[in-house]
Amino acid sequence: MKNAFLRYIILRVLQCLMVIFVGITVTFMIPRFTPVDPVEQAITRMTMFQQSTHPEALEEMRASLATLYGLEGSVFEQYLGFWGRLFRGDLGPSLSSFPRPVMTLIRTSLPWTAGLLLTSTIIAWSLGNIIGAFAGYFHHKKWSQVLGVMALVVWPIPYYIFAFLLLVLLAYVIPIFPLSGAFAIGSSPGLNWNFISSVLRHGFLPALSIVAIGFGGQFLGMRSLVSNVISEDYILYAEIAGVPNHRILKNYVIRNALLPQITGLALQLGMIFNGAMITEFVFSYPGIGYLAYTAIFSGDFGLIMGIAIFSIVAVALAVLIIDLLYPVFDPRVKLR
């Protein structure tokens, strides 16, 4: 029993590592299959305003750029070098904001994204599921139907339109919230009330837009899950036996309907490391999504790869964790 449990965990961890390995390998390969040569691009950029450059100096520059970008030798040698640097936590320099290392850029952006998305995803998920469960269980009540219609109206609005609407309404027409950024310019980052309140004020609109749309999806999903569960015999039986409604809702309805939603939450949390590109773009929020956006537009392969690697690892870990935790939520799933 104990052994089987251990074997299961080891197997799952290996599987997870395998996924990460394959994912990272693919992200390594893809830029090398594109016709764009970052070294040549850099050379072109540098020589653009110079009339002539000594060919020997040019050759030397090419070589040192190749070393810098990790583009020396055969693809296989590059690949080995890439893993070696990865294990030392070195993702190479960013090409667009050269010579700052990719790691530093990600490290400055990640807290903003994580803070914004972690809170808003969890709030949207909890609210959507709790209210969705109530609405599904009391589906014949008036308020439940009204809520359902509201969610159905809000949810299909394209996110970028909704976000712009919020921004225009609450930051421009009625300027309660700031238009852009993550904190007021001039306030110094630190654990003081000024800075924290500024962060909260700046984060409110992006968070609100994510919560509103995320809530609609979770609400509708949970409501239909619940309406399936309440037609199960064990619900009817508990009702006939006179088990109080709140207890049926908690222990019978939600416990069963929540199972697929838990998987959804784990995946969403893993996706956080992708950043929320549209949110961060609309609200000029300095997170991973915004970073990725600028990286793509400036052809910054190093940075794109760095972000991709982070998100591969995060999603794979999220799946691993949910796999290991799932038997706690659903006794029918056994670790085997």
Added chain:
Amino acid sequence: MALKIENLRAYYRSSEAGVATVVRAVDGVNLTIKENEIFGIAGESSCGKTTLIRTLSGTIKPPLEIVGGRVVYDIKEKEVDLFSLRSSEMRALRWKHVAYILQGSMSVLNPVRRVIKTFEDFTEAHERITDRKAFREKVNKHVLDLGLPIDVVTAYPHQLSGGMRQRVAIALATIFKPPVILADEPTTALDVVVQRGVLQLLKDIQRETGNTVVLVTHDMAVHANVADRVGIMYAGRIVEVGAVEDIFQRARHPYTQHLISSLPTIGDRTPRSALPGAPPSLANPPEGCRFHPRCEHAMDVCRREVPPMLEEENGHQTACFWANREAVS
């Protein structure tokens, strides 16, 4: 008397695209069920058996509607009209006085909760559990008394076999030793060996506590084995009631006769005759006696009038003009 059903009519009303349909699942049922007996209700599929027993349990959810009649329970020498109860009184009545074993009891247990937790939920709906340990011991004793292995208490439903789940459902229904147990097809999904065990369990509980069991099943062999009296239901009505020997040996209603004669007998190799036709739609039942389109003895009066329930002897009642032709004429 344990319970009395008086002219009970329970219909399913629904309307689709403005067209209202009424399915008369239970249409004028009269029955008196005695204390300390196993009363069997037999009949084909879709004859209203499940609706009848569901109505008896007071589980009336739309589209099911009570159109008329009464269900009267005898609770501590007092007559209680089921449909006059408020929902809190109904809740108090259920499980303590009337327990209901659902059709398809295999899936009545919450898949994510241990069996003991379901026992706790069902018990706490009616009384406070002050001492968890004592309660656990009570459940253990109850389960052991019913001859189930003690492990079922801590198991999850998916770890139990179908027969075991059915037995757990019965244990769950009898935790308060209710005077009336309503059992809807408790053995239908089980193989015969397991069936025997489940039936024996029901029988033992009944013998021991002297309560009343209303057993609904289409399986005549089950009735022959466990029931004391049997009511035959056809198209929403009871057509014949009698002691189990009377029903099986002296069936009077042509429908009952067909049911009995279709049963195989050991040593008899002659082919069994089948009843021609299909049961009528309860949305649009035939006039008069509902069996007349399939009946070889049908007379003119059968097409016009509903036959009254007449008693022959020993409580053996039949609603049939042909069977009662001497008494009527």
